[in-house]
Amino acid sequence: MGKQKTLKIGIIGAGRIGKIHTDNLAMHIPQAEIAAIVDRDLKAAQQIASKYHVTSAYSDYQKILDDPKIDAVAIFTSTDTHADLIIAAARAGKHIFCEKPIDLTLDKVDKAIDAVKKAGIKCQIGFNQRFDPGIKRLMDLIKSGKIGELQILRITSRDPAPPPISFIKSSGGLFLDMTIHDFDMACHLSGSEALEVYAMGGVLVDPVIGKAGDIDTAIVTLRLASGAMATIDNSRKAVYGYDKRVEVFGSGGMAAIANNPANATTYHSPNGVLTDKPSYFFLERYADSYIAELSEFVKAVLFDKPTPLSAAESRKPVVIAMAANKSLRENRPVKISEIE
């Protein structure tokens, strides 16, 4: 029996999220082979390369694009570089995995999607939450018909604490940074498209966030093409831990994903029954999904199948987020078709 085929990947970006993805590729995805690691900070690239016994570490990503032995690139840099890197990688004929979102402007998103299309390469954008085991189970229930015709989606996303103000300023705002996952989830679960959005928001957590031009609390309502409706509520600060719940309701039943306590122990005291709060944030909660999304990307390329989440599909939540921003500014429901 011959050796199993592996996908040779060049990693661009060795920051926080890059390290996690690199660890997942190295340790959990046997069909992936890390061929090179690039970071503007060469030392950071070298350190992580050394940890995983990767022989090539560079500060210039062109080295990866020029290497004919490398099949694919994985882009883990900051959002403002995503589009240019996708375009360059596509032109170099590399398959692409890129962190979400492609860009905060539709113009650049479209140019990247166009480059991918022209190059005929495979491209997957990292909306990792789709790959959560709970969401997978939800999708199985939907696909099996057990939920029936989908009527109401209910999503709660509340972070344990706000990010630094510096991040908020460059993030594109709550809807483009945080709710974007929920918008993607609504499209994913419904298999439909958003038609119209109404966003109500406020600054209830920290006035500094308001001064930075953003909101920290929001309720967003979506009307989908299928007729289903969705309600999403967000907060930048839940003192009881990362609160992430998704519920689908339909003519056949309802399915819901709860938060998991940090451990399976309950304490029964004279004051009641206590379970530990989820002690983690998204990196812990979605640890499995980070592995799964890359694993599916690697398999899609190796076996020449469509990636589970294309570049074109990743455009939709960006558009919804933009419509939500417009709705918030103008205090009226905004049709998705207005954003084009």
Added chain:
Amino acid sequence: MGKQKTLKIGIIGAGRIGKIHTDNLAMHIPQAEIAAIVDRDLKAAQQIASKYHVTSAYSDYQKILDDPKIDAVAIFTSTDTHADLIIAAARAGKHIFCEKPIDLTLDKVDKAIDAVKKAGIKCQIGFNQRFDPGIKRLMDLIKSGKIGELQILRITSRDPAPPPISFIKSSGGLFLDMTIHDFDMACHLSGSEALEVYAMGGVLVDPVIGKAGDIDTAIVTLRLASGAMATIDNSRKAVYGYDKRVEVFGSGGMAAIANNPANATTYHSPNGVLTDKPSYFFLERYADSYIAELSEFVKAVLFDKPTPLSAAESRKPVVIAMAANKSLRENRPVKISEIE
């Protein structure tokens, strides 16, 4: 020791809900004494009177209003008669407990409130869900400061099955019939008032409901004067049973009321762990709250304290429902102040 003082009550209306309230008054509220029972259908009045050993049964409510020994009336007739009965009872100097809502038009609501005010009697409207033990616990948490500043309210109300079309036609529609409880709950829990409402709705359950001029599925968003926001989702049909959940989220924590399974048994099978669905509808789920609201009314009158829910307060959810109807028709957020 002298005999405990009791409140002598005349009951008007011996239909389905009247029977339940009568049973509660007779069996669970020792401080109440049923002095007379009235129903247009004299036989119905007599039957229930006989069951509870009440000596007076009439077909004409004026008999109750004329009886100087009767302290209070309890109105359990159809909604379209509430306002006139309140006005008549107030003029007769009787304290009043009346099923919700006072009326489907603001004009009649206001006349009834006015009559109550002028008469100086006590009046309580039957928004029973406020008296649910779970809601009581939620309020205790809010009042104790454990939720902190309230930021998001999330309410789900889904009935197990739609009412008859004949009822839907006279009900005032989803918002005035069903969501009205949720509007009242939002005001109750927040201790605030609604400023603005946006309603998205559709006919996803049964087209016959649409032909009757109503919707059967809705998502409503409220902005409250306190700055908090609320999202409510409704359906006329949840195949998995009556689904009624309330959640308050604030700077100090979150509290949520779940649905209870029909029993405490779980079945662990090769296919997973199964608990029984809630087998009941509102009469079963809110059995305790029906007793509690009447008990508090009786005590408020006996000990001359404010009723926990005045006629004036019961006007608010009616106005919100009207604003929601306007929002639905015009597809835009509607200010509560527009409805006056």
Added chain:
Amino acid sequence: MGKQKTLKIGIIGAGRIGKIHTDNLAMHIPQAEIAAIVDRDLKAAQQIASKYHVTSAYSDYQKILDDPKIDAVAIFTSTDTHADLIIAAARAGKHIFCEKPIDLTLDKVDKAIDAVKKAGIKCQIGFNQRFDPGIKRLMDLIKSGKIGELQILRITSRDPAPPPISFIKSSGGLFLDMTIHDFDMACHLSGSEALEVYAMGGVLVDPVIGKAGDIDTAIVTLRLASGAMATIDNSRKAVYGYDKRVEVFGSGGMAAIANNPANATTYHSPNGVLTDKPSYFFLERYADSYIAELSEFVKAVLFDKPTPLSAAESRKPVVIAMAANKSLRENRPVKISEIE
């Protein structure tokens, strides 16, 4: 249509448990008619009779036995009087519902069972826990074959607080007073009989209980004729509330009854998620089962069907409790056949 047939019942014993049963008969079981109430304390009998509009109240139970219009007696007196009352009632040809247990000695138990047999009347002993909705659901699962062949039963019974020492002294001890319900449950759920019992016990809650000759904490293991085994753990004091859990494990699956929190509200705080402890004791927890057992008794007599729990069957848990006492004294497994 003729009037529905009702069972005319004479109640003997108007103490705490008698009041509860009387309320259930009067208010929740329309096919029962309370014909007379007897208590040594005539005033107590009269008070409760007046409350439920019962015309006959006596201090002498013979009045009931002599009344040909009375079909059945319900015995709610102290345990030491049960056997004699059963014998007298059986001889008078009355059907009998009697609180558990018949007696603390086998001799008197057997005499009572014999009298019942000879009289050919129906007799049901009040092991109410069998009628709990959770237990009903468990039995349905067992009978449907979903648990398969029963292998392990696990029962936890922990009271919120010990009874008064005076009660403990006359109760027959932990096994005859408290565990007796669990012994009955093991027989009921397994449809089998105990063959052998091993009891480990201690005084861990209060040394005063030990001085009264009893234990307050125990673990009892049973071997059943079917091959299944049972483990029961008991404590007289669970500071977190009445803790009553039953679990059946078999070749086809497992079913378990959990404790229910006092309400459906959870509080999510920075310290974890809190639910309220069950605030009640057995009267509250088993409120439904008290109604159900009497309702089934009434129906069994009216429709001439076997009572769900015969006098003869109620002997078994008494014997097991005696064997458990012997096992505790001699620190060895004791065969049930040794107690005869």
Added chain:
Amino acid sequence: MGKQKTLKIGIIGAGRIGKIHTDNLAMHIPQAEIAAIVDRDLKAAQQIASKYHVTSAYSDYQKILDDPKIDAVAIFTSTDTHADLIIAAARAGKHIFCEKPIDLTLDKVDKAIDAVKKAGIKCQIGFNQRFDPGIKRLMDLIKSGKIGELQILRITSRDPAPPPISFIKSSGGLFLDMTIHDFDMACHLSGSEALEVYAMGGVLVDPVIGKAGDIDTAIVTLRLASGAMATIDNSRKAVYGYDKRVEVFGSGGMAAIANNPANATTYHSPNGVLTDKPSYFFLERYADSYIAELSEFVKAVLFDKPTPLSAAESRKPVVIAMAANKSLRENRPVKISEIE
């Protein structure tokens, strides 16, 4: 600042459990350095060495014992080789981590413990379940005093399916193979010692297990020196998945570890609410604990602190298991002191 100190470990045994431990050491415990891997099957050793970039792979463990640069050995071979390897490693002055149990006979256990003592090296035996996050939380609650004086322990251990008969024959039987973890847990949680044990068992799962001289279902009761009592129930086959629950009950409260469903999704259908069963067995359920036990061993050696579970302590559950076997054979409670 200089480089962080690491512990150089030689691994003996590259079978199933050896691979898991090796992966944990390589990937999750940065303070560990795998210096060599030994397996009788040299190819197996080489394969795993290559995967983790370990330069030395041997078929003879003496190579590890002779290597002065190696600080510690990790023994993952079959149980019958543990004692001899411990003795040899101790004599070679290596610290030792060894899978549980040391041996199935007390004689060899004692010789190994003696060798460890004489050599003055650190030795930890792999009772991994102590390191489960749920158990850690339980211990924290106990140590904090929140459980008060411990009175009852309740442990359920039910495997999803029996092991092969060949394994059962060499395993030492249910008590020495499976219940041994529960015996260790009872000692660990109570901080006490077993005084007496009563075991009831049977062959209810598969007669082939009975023919192999073992039982497959058991209930074991322990009396501890502290006065607390424990009940353990075991089955070789739970069709609903690996069922592992631990509960401690005391004067101050109760704490319990539940099974976790495979995912956080519930499906609400017309037939009830369904959660997925735990889909895993011990390797998945205790994945975290396998990492934690090795991590604590490495730190104990590096920082010269006592290992959390000494060789001497690991002897206790072996003795209890032997007493349980004697109790089963003789059908009587057996004092631990009888086994010496």
